[in-house]
Amino acid sequence: MLVVMLLSCTEQSAPKTPISEQQAQPVVEAPQVSAGGEQLAGRWSSQHPGQAQFFGIPFAAAPLGERRFSPPDAHPPRPGLQQASNFGPACIQDQGNPGWYRMVAAGVGAVDTVIPELNNTSEDCLSLNIWTENLGGKQRLPVLVWIHGGSNRNGFSHEPNYWGHNVAAQGVVFVSINYRVAALGFMAHTALSAESSRGVSGNYGLLDQLAALRWVRDNIAAFGGDPDAVTISGESSGAGNSANLIATPLARGLFRAAILQSGTMRMAQRPQLAAAEQQGQLLATALGVDPSGDVVGQLRALPAQQINDTARAVISAYNNVLEDGWVLPSSARALVESGSHNPVKLLIGTNAQEWLMYYPADSGEAEYSAALIEYGGSRVAPLRKLLDRTGLGPREKRDLLESGYGFHCPALKLATAVDGHGGNVFLYSFSRVRPGAQALMAYHGAEIPYAFDTADSWLPGDAIDAELTASMLGYWTNFVKTGDPNGAGLSPWPRFDPRTLSYLELGDRPRAGTGLRREFCREMDIVWDEKLAALAPAGRTSQLINKNNNGE
Numbered sequence: 001m002l003v004v005m006l007l008s009c010t011e012q013s014a015p016k017t018p019i020s021e022q023q024a025q026p027v028v029e030a031p032q033v034s035a036g037g038e039q040l041a042g043r044w045s046s047q048h049p050g051q052a053q054f055f056g057i058p059f060a061a062a063p064l065g066e067r068r069f070s071p072p073d074a075h076p077p078r079p080g081l082q083q084a085s086n087f088g089p090a091c092i093q094d095q096g097n098p099g100w101y102r103m104v105a106a107g108v109g110a111v112d113t114v115i116p117e118l119n120n121t122s123e124d125c126l127s128l129n130i131w132t133e134n135l136g137g138k139q140r141l142p143v144l145v146w147i148h149g150g151s152n153r154n155g156f157s158h159e160p161n162y163w164g165h166n167v168a169a170q171g172v173v174f175v176s177i178n179y180r181v182a183a184l185g186f187m188a189h190t191a192l193s194a195e196s197s198r199g200v201s202g203n204y205g206l207l208d209q210l211a212a213l214r215w216v217r218d219n220i221a222a223f224g225g226d227p228d229a230v231t232i233s234g235e236s237s238g239a240g241n242s243a244n245l246i247a248t249p250l251a252r253g254l255f256r257a258a259i260l261q262s263g264t265m266r267m268a269q270r271p272q273l274a275a276a277e278q279q280g281q282l283l284a285t286a287l288g289v290d291p292s293g294d295v296v297g298q299l300r301a302l303p304a305q306q307i308n309d310t311a312r313a314v315i316s317a318y319n320n321v322l323e324d325g326w327v328l329p330s331s332a333r334a335l336v337e338s339g340s341h342n343p344v345k346l347l348i349g350t351n352a353q354e355w356l357m358y359y360p361a362d363s364g365e366a367e368y369s370a371a372l373i374e375y376g377g378s379r380v381a382p383l384r385k386l387l388d389r390t391g392l393g394p395r396e397k398r399d400l401l402e403s404g405y406g407f408h409c410p411a412l413k414l415a416t417a418v419d420g421h422g423g424n425v426f427l428y429s430f431s432r433v434r435p436g437a438q439a440l441m442a443y444h445g446a447e448i449p450y451a452f453d454t455a456d457s458w459l460p461g462d463a464i465d466a467e468l469t470a471s472m473l474g475y476w477t478n479f480v481k482t483g484d485p486n487g488a489g490l491s492p493w494p495r496f497d498p499r500t501l502s503y504l505e506l507g508d509r510p511r512a513g514t515g516l517r518r519e520f521c522r523e524m525d526i527v528w529d530e531k532l533a534a535l536a537p538a539g540r541t542s543q544l545i546n547k548n549n550n551g552e
Helices: 019-024 096-107 182-186 190-195 204-223 237-247 273-286 295-301 304-315 332-337 365-388 394-420 448-452 463-482 518-534
Strands: 032-035 038-041 052-058 081-083 127-132 141-147 173-177 225-235 257-261 345-351 425-430 503-506 510-513
Touching (some): 032 052, 141 204, 182 304, 190 273, 204 225, 273 304, 345 463
Antiparallel strands (some): 052 127, 127 173, 503 510
């Protein structure tokens, strides 16, 4: 879930060259590629010689008019040379990401005005970006496809922390993708389902991601990438989407590995199509849609931003991937635990204080106790005993509880399930606290600038951060290349073993450990099963609006 200062990375804009020097420079032809039935002209990196960059490439038809609230269609090729040197617009959304980053900036002592508003949004947003150093290469390179976070209601592919120039410099072809978010990406309605040949609606954002992966499969070789060596990756809801891609049969053969950072599928919820359709009817009413008329036509005629903003006001969030019998024939958790998922190698982990930044500084015992009741089920007493044993204050214990419920234990659960069905798994826990970031600690999203080497100029850092960045960039790109993060010069990362709960601590210095959150997550297993058992048959009345809008 990341948005950052748009002038913070050197790849955004190179220093201006004096006129006399410009005149003396030889003309360098832009890199060109034929892909998707089009001729594309990109740009050369100003930082990495020989690195070609192609931005704003359409991977599906614009979801406008009759294509709104529909699965993505194929992009009709455009004639002539198409410029692919500028990022495309973000999908329709609100200002949630700039607001989130202003929280981070304030937490590290930076002036929040370094974070600009998000202005370039459009429904015509289904594009992707590619960084490659292997144009024309005889040996194809492995591919990393990045799926942005943002609670499935915000975010976009070209947030500066997601730029792939430093990853591509390590011998990986880096791809980042847009997808529809919020109501335009996940709204369901009975009229939309009736129109569908499959009798379903919603899940459009995940279907966009599938369309992007199919485009990568069909076209990435033109950029020097290997379509048989694709790793999907995401953070927060991007990681949750990746987990659903692991589960859905529609993604079969589109990737071989996944990196999930601070997010998985739902563990104690089963969002259902029927309940989502009811929510869609409430939204349609709030939008002034006449139920006796052409409901679908009216929904498609409304301004896109109005739909987004009304949904935000009426139902808070529209961000669930639904169990619809098509995209997800059962719950993602059940599909993975039964071994019905797509075979995958997995690198997965979470940050130590995922939720802390969202609590007021004066959050105390009352809020902690209320959280125990909400998340503890029948296990309030043993959970309180475990948390009290830490010696932390009530605000920090509340963070351990809610981070454990929504992030830490789901990661452990997914790691165990994938390992149990033959997948190589590597587990991490990120705990590094930047200098001056004690108010945030190891916050949600903090690991991304380390993994991609894209820290903003306003983020404080020292030699430890530089070392950790080099290590994490190495681990991540090694995993993309081989399915194993280990490599020369890196501290050993043990393969996950469900008996020992082996993992790598990514703190001031990487170090291996065992027994990660064993007792706490054993209790959470019981709580989740209780919550699932309390749902109506097939979970049809399950909660649609998850409190954890940053991705459980």
